[in-house]
Amino acid sequence: IKAAVPAGPSIDTSTYRKYYTHPFLPLTQKPLFMISDFRERRTLDDMFYLLMGVVLLLAFVRTVFPRYFKNLFVLFLQTSLRQKQTKDQLLQDNLGSLFVNLLFIISASIYGALVIGNKEWLDYPFWHIVFFGAGLLTMVYFGKFLFLRFSGWVFNSKEAAVNYTFTVFLVNKVMGVILVPFLFLMAFAKPGFKEVALTVSVGLMILLLLYRYVISFATIRNTLKVNALHFFLYLCAVEILPLLLLYKLMADYIGGRF
Incomplete structure (x- = not known):
């Protein structure tokens, strides 16, 4: 006796019922409506290429101006700035000096932008802070250069002005x-x-600034006959106060309060 052939396809209701009530397949729940924002993946490719450009600039200076680069650190590590021959060699290489000054402007502006971004002090694009900082540093030190040269000419102390600027x-x-x-x-x-990098770098910059002020005072003390108090007042009036004012101006401008 043959078994009866079913008239239609068989449906496994037990298996369907098992997955119909499964917690990971909420088929009986009300549908949800939600809008998800497009996820923008944050990459550091542009930062990598920017810093590689800084390294390339440093390598260019080291390769094209090897004598200038070497004398720069030789003179810096000497106990005094009386080594006239080394100093004269640095003063004569204007092109090498220009590129190293450019390296300082770029490095300092990127460093400031990274600190501001890591600390979240300002909600402003990274590149804008870099360009604004570079322009600010250029304006400050170019203005300081002109002011010192003008002061040396007015007070008939050209040598002291040149030594301090150097x-x-x-x-x-x-x-x-x-x-x-x-x-x-x-x-x-x-x-x-x-x-850790921020702490160490800030400490090194403070030491460099203190070194700069000590050497500068020792350089011009005998030429201009100034004491430590007069030099401190000069630092407050000509160097520290303008930087604080420019920083306040930059913060107000970037923050939209200017």
């Missing part, structure tokens, strides 16, 4: 080179390492 820009150039490895740490390291 010391200021010498320390700036060394600072621009030293900041390069910290840029990579501030950009790509983990938050804990970023804090």
Whole structure:
């Protein structure tokens, strides 16, 4: 006796009922309506290429102007700035000085933008802060250069003005080179390492500034017959106060309050 052939396809209701009530397949729940924003993946490719450009500039200076680069640190590490031959060699190489000054402007502006971004002090695009900082540093130090040269001409102290200007820009150039490895740490390291890099770099910059002021005072003390109090008043009036005012102006401008 043959078994009866079913008239239609068989339906496995038990299996369907099992998955119909499964918690990961909420077929009986009310549908949800939601709008998800497009996820923009944040990459650091532009930062990597920017910092590689800084390294390329440093390598260019090191390769094209090897004598200038070497004399820069030789003179910086000497106990005094009386080594006239080394100093004269640095003063004669204007093109090398220009590129190292450019390295300082770029390194310092990127460093400032990274610090502002990591600390979330300003809600402003990174590139805008870099360009604004570079323009601000250029304006400050170009104005300082003109002011010192003009003061040396007015007070008939050209040699003292040249020596002080040379010391200021010498320390700036060394600072621009030293900041390069910290840029990579501030950009790509983990938050804990970023804090360590920030602390160490700020400490080094403070030491460099103190070194600059001590050497500058020792350089012009005998020429202009000034004491420590007069030099301190000069620093407050001509260097520290303008920088604080420009920083306040930049913060107000970027923050939209200006």
